[in-house]
Amino acid sequence: MRLAERGLPVFDYYGLVKSRARGEEMVAAMAGGQAVLLRGHGLTTAASTVAGAVITALHVNRLAKMTAAVAATVRAAAGALLEDLGLFDVYRGTGIGPDERSLTFGLRLCAFDHTLSGAEVAEVRATVISAVEQAHGARLRG
Numbered sequence: 820m821r822l823a824e825r826g827l828p829v830f831d832y833y834g835l836v837k838s839r840a841r842g843e844e845m846v847a848a849m850a851g852g853q854a855v856l857l858r859g860h861g862l863t864t865a866a867s868t869v870a871g872a873v874i875t876a877l878h879v880n881r882l883a884k885m886t887a888a889v890a891a892t893v894r895a896a897a898g899a900l901l902e903d904l905g906l907f908d909v910y911r912g913t914g915i916g917p918d919e920r921s922l923t924f925g926l927r928l929c930a931f932d933h934t935l936s937g938a939e940v941a942e943v944r945a946t947v948i949s950a951v952e953q954a955h956g957a958r959l960r961g
Contacts, residue, residue: 827879829856830863854879886922889955893924896950897943900935903927914960921960 830848832841836857845863849855853875854864864875886906893904908923915921928935928943951957 827854827856828852829858831858833859835860882920885920889922889951889957890924892950892954893926893947896947897926897928898946900928900930900939900943901926902929910960 828848828850830845832844834841836842836845845855845857846865849863849865853866854862856862862876862879864872864879866872866875886909890904890906894901897904903926905925906922907925908921910921910923911919926943926947928940930939948959952959
């Protein structure tokens with residue numbers, strides 16, 4: 820399953836896929852993958868069997884839950900200084916186990932009453948890393 824490596828494409832159409840042409844656009848948005856998010860509607864998966872399509876949907880659900888749980892831990896650990904959080908990379912490959920994923924989050928920190936010092940940022944970073952390690956059995960890669 821390569822969903823976590825490739826990411827999940829989004830089909831930016833806000834309506835039901837009722838025509839062959841619209842269906843072909845959706846398949847093109849899948850870019851050879853097994854799943855695509857339909858903005859405002861959910862998920863479509865493709866496989867050679869119904870069971871395969873269901874398994875793909877279950878994998879997407881598992882990945883989403885895992886990522887959401889880690890993101891919630893990051894938010895809680897970063898505290899009031901966290902202004903924005905985004906997942907910007909999911910890596911599988913050399914250097915990590917075959918059933919592991921490396922998640923890279925970007926955090927934007929902000930204090931409205933002062934400019935954050937390097938030490939404050941380093942403290943939040945260390946707190947977040949420790950919280951994710953403890954809550955999810957994660958480890959810092961590289």
